[in-house]
Amino acid sequence: MLFQDLIQETYLSFVSNKARSGLTILGIVIGIASVLAMIAIGQGSQNTIQSNIQSLGSNLILVSPGRPRGVGTQVSEGRGTAQTLTMADAESLKNISLTKEIAPELSSRYQVTAKGTNTNTSIVGVTTSYPVVRSIEVETGSFITDQNIKSLSKVAIIGPTVRDDLFGLDSSPIGQTIRIKGIIFKIIGITKAKGGTGFGSQDDMIFIPISTAQQFLAGSSKVSTISVQAIDANSMEELQTEITSLLLQRHNISDSSLADFSVLNQSDIVATASSVTKTFTMLLGSVAAISLVVGGIGIMNMMLTTVTERTREIGLRKAIGAKSKDINLQFLTEASVLTFVGGIIGVIVGWLIAFGMQIFADISTSVSLSSVLLAFGVSAGIGIIFGYYPAKRAASLNPIDALRYE
Numbered sequence: 001m002l003f004q005d006l007i008q009e010t011y012l013s014f015v016s017n018k019a020r021s022g023l024t025i026l027g028i029v030i031g032i033a034s035v036l037a038m039i040a041i042g043q044g045s046q047n048t049i050q051s052n053i054q055s056l057g058s059n060l061i062l063v064s065p066g067r068p069r070g071v072g073t074q075v076s077e078g079r080g081t082a083q084t085l086t087m088a089d090a091e092s093l094k095n096i097s098l099t100k101e102i103a104p105e106l107s108s109r110y111q112v113t114a115k116g117t118n119t120n121t122s123i124v125g126v127t128t129s130y131p132v133v134r135s136i137e138v139e140t141g142s143f144i145t146d147q148n149i150k151s152l153s154k155v156a157i158i159g160p161t162v163r164d165d166l167f168g169l170d171s172s173p174i175g176q177t178i179r180i181k182g183i184i185f186k187i188i189g190i191t192k193a194k195g196g197t198g199f200g201s202q203d204d205m206i207f208i209p210i211s212t213a214q215q216f217l218a219g220s221s222k223v224s225t226i227s228v229q230a231i232d233a234n235s236m237e238e239l240q241t242e243i244t245s246l247l248l249q250r251h252n253i254s255d256s257s258l259a260d261f262s263v264l265n266q267s268d269i270v271a272t273a274s275s276v277t278k279t280f281t282m283l284l285g286s287v288a289a290i291s292l293v294v295g296g297i298g299i300m301n302m303m304l305t306t307v308t309e310r311t312r313e314i315g316l317r318k319a320i321g322a323k324s325k326d327i328n329l330q331f332l333t334e335a336s337v338l339t340f341v342g343g344i345i346g347v348i349v350g351w352l353i354a355f356g357m358q359i360f361a362d363i364s365t366s367v368s369l370s371s372v373l374l375a376f377g378v379s380a381g382i383g384i385i386f387g388y389y390p391a392k393r394a395a396s397l398n399p400i401d402a403l404r405y406e
Contacts, residue, residue: 335387
């Protein structure tokens, strides 16, 4: 059979059954668009999480209080429930040669009020080295100084999200005051926006001197996290090991599995987050792929119906010399064209859905070339797999029986 004849017969078959062909294509469109949109959401979430972790700083190692989960540990003490790190621990880490900067912090969430408005956000007690270690920049005003820490100053640097919540969009609250736990703090600076939303975003934080946080808010000399910046990326693993050894010695712990602190480097956090988001993406894609299977069944159903309707035509073609492989190729081509057309439309619709979610719902999405190629591959596979049986059935019809079919 000539290629031109094959295409012409396929076209005539679709035109003669427009509604049925359209509904079959719609099933594939919905399946492909769903898979592409779900994968785009998963990949967008993964990119956002990785970006947020990287924005915390470079070559970071985070030391947190609480016993890490491990063999023989019945309960894992979480951050905020355990208080096992002190300023003295932080100071001791400066003696490690691979350490570039140290930034201890004491953070907790409090209700903050200002001029009749209020918000619930993270209050972070920090030192002067915090902006260097955690890549914080001040857009307006100034950051905390050594003098502020020594004198227990009640000053605050607020993130742009906090500013907008308390004082209005793009306002200038330098010199104004806020109340934290009933204590008045004067705003001396506003940090530059870094992006990111939700819990943990540095744009939605208030920074105060760590001594002030310990004295007036927490009533404790403990710290909640110690951020350690390595001199370079190659030194992170060795520095992590030295930090663990030093703190075990300081805390008089001989068995590392019983450590009352945990030490994580930035690479470990990124790898863990990536693993979680990849699993999330696969789950979303798998759920959406169910609609593709339904679409494939729809194609098989349509092609089987078409074979039944065209039984006499198949018999006539065989009687005048058409071979089984020609009949097989004809019906397989029709099924493949259905899925190919549905695949193209589905990719376009899926991209539009992902784009719309990013614009209107503020959900980060990412449509990659690999996901588009995957969608096309799945589409082609469905056409071949679900079209094979109807095509084989048509090709195996006996021409005499087919001509007698009513």
